[in-house]
Amino acid sequence: MRMNSSAVELEEIAPALEPAQVERDAFAEEVRRGLGRARKELPCKFFYDAQGSRLFDRICDLDEYYLTRTETSILLRYSGEMADALGPRCTLIEYGSGSSLKTRILLDRAHDLAAYVPIDISGAHLQTAARQLRLEYPGLAVLPVCADYTRPFDLPGRCAAGRRCVFFPGSTIGNFDPEAAREFLRSIRAHCGSDGALLIGVDLKKDPDLLHAAYNDREGVTAQFNLNLLARINRELDGGFNLSQFAHYAFYHPVRGRIEMHLISLREQDAWAAGGRFHFREGEAIFTESSYKYTPGEFENLAADSGYRVERRWTDPRRWFSLQLLRVI
Numbered sequence: 001m002r003m004n005s006s007a008v009e010l011e012e013i014a015p016a017l018e019p020a021q022v023e024r025d026a027f028a029e030e031v032r033r034g035l036g037r038a039r040k041e042l043p044c045k046f047f048y049d050a051q052g053s054r055l056f057d058r059i060c061d062l063d064e065y066y067l068t069r070t071e072t073s074i075l076l077r078y079s080g081e082m083a084d085a086l087g088p089r090c091t092l093i094e095y096g097s098g099s100s101l102k103t104r105i106l107l108d109r110a111h112d113l114a115a116y117v118p119i120d121i122s123g124a125h126l127q128t129a130a131r132q133l134r135l136e137y138p139g140l141a142v143l144p145v146c147a148d149y150t151r152p153f154d155l156p157g158r159c160a161a162g163r164r165c166v167f168f169p170g171s172t173i174g175n176f177d178p179e180a181a182r183e184f185l186r187s188i189r190a191h192c193g194s195d196g197a198l199l200i201g202v203d204l205k206k207d208p209d210l211l212h213a214a215y216n217d218r219e220g221v222t223a224q225f226n227l228n229l230l231a232r233i234n235r236e237l238d239g240g241f242n243l244s245q246f247a248h249y250a251f252y253h254p255v256r257g258r259i260e261m262h263l264i265s266l267r268e269q270d271a272w273a274a275g276g277r278f279h280f281r282e283g284e285a286i287f288t289e290s291s292y293k294y295t296p297g298e299f300e301n302l303a304a305d306s307g308y309r310v311e312r313r314w315t316d317p318r319r320w321f322s323l324q325l326l327r328v329i
């Protein structure tokens with residue numbers, strides 16, 4: 001099956017120089033564009049180099065980061081029902097699979113999966129995760145694809161036949177603004193197929209203090225994760241950012257219904273990267289990530305606008321998080 005130039009089917013295509021160069025150029029271009037804006041911003045997908053992926057795994061273990069724990073508890077309780085809804089011989093395709101830790105709960109209950117296709121932008125981390133999965137699930141076809149899922153890419157040829165389910169946990173859908181989320185969900189429909197499904201993790205609106213704590217942990221791991229974006233620019237794009245002169249800043253915006261994450265310049269300064277020089281005023285922000293929170297009704301409307309109906313919704317007793325099974329309409 002044809003592979004898009006930016007997607008690499010790991011271990012089926014030898015590691016090539018060309019995609020890495022394409023990725024570096026795209027990263028440089030987006031950094032120049034984002035930092036050249038009047039309101040500076042950087043796309044959150046660039047958080048995830050190998051170091052960013054490791055830091056994200058540490059975030060998942062933090063006391064304050066209820067998301068992973070709560071989603072895991074829902075999976076542990078209802079994965080049998082989820083597996084029944086997927087049916088036998090289904091291909092499970094995971095967007096933004098990271099370490100595939102929660103996925104194992106589903107893999108353990110699924111009925112004779114045809115294949116598991118983890119997709120992630122963080123190539124080295126994905127490769128390590130896939131190797132580990134092959135050891136733990138020797139009977140399972142694990143077909144990792146390194147791709148940016150916001151751009152067109154093809155699935156491995158073996159996925160063409162049979163029923164498919166896209167798994168998109170972690171409330172990563174919250175990183176998209178609502179219009180972009182609609183567009184993204186519409187684009188996933190092709191990978192679900194007409195008789196397939198989308199099993200998606202959605203974080204729910206709750207006490208702003210809990211949200212605030214989740215993105216401002218006491219150990220400062222989320223701050224390291226945010227600042228790693230500048231460290232990555234320094235490493236990969238000949239950047240000159242003084243990390244000690246930027247600070248992590250995250251808060252819940254109740255009207256927009258989202259956590260906003262920023263990096264704040266602690267003084268007037270210049271920084272450079274990817275051949276450009278960027279001026280920062282004291283207190284000026286780089287917007288790095290949104291994490292939208294939804295009510296069940298708001299997400300149902302978003303799903304309907306994107307061509308899905310919500311067939312099942314599983315939540316925890318406190319209704320902090322949800323896993324939702326969407327069918328293509």
Ligand SMILES: C[S@@+](CC[C@H](N)C(=O)[O-])C[C@H]1O[C@@H](n2cnc3c(N)ncnc32)[C@H](O)[C@@H]1O
Pocket residue numbers: 044045048053056060068095096097098099100102119120121122147148149150169170171172
């Ligand atoms: C919030 S983490 C969630 C990880 C894991 N699914 C979980 O639920 O714990 C987001 C994951 O999506 C990946 N990711 C982010 N943006 C991406 C993109 N544009 N294309 C592919 N993967 C992306 C990251 O590398 C990371 O592994």
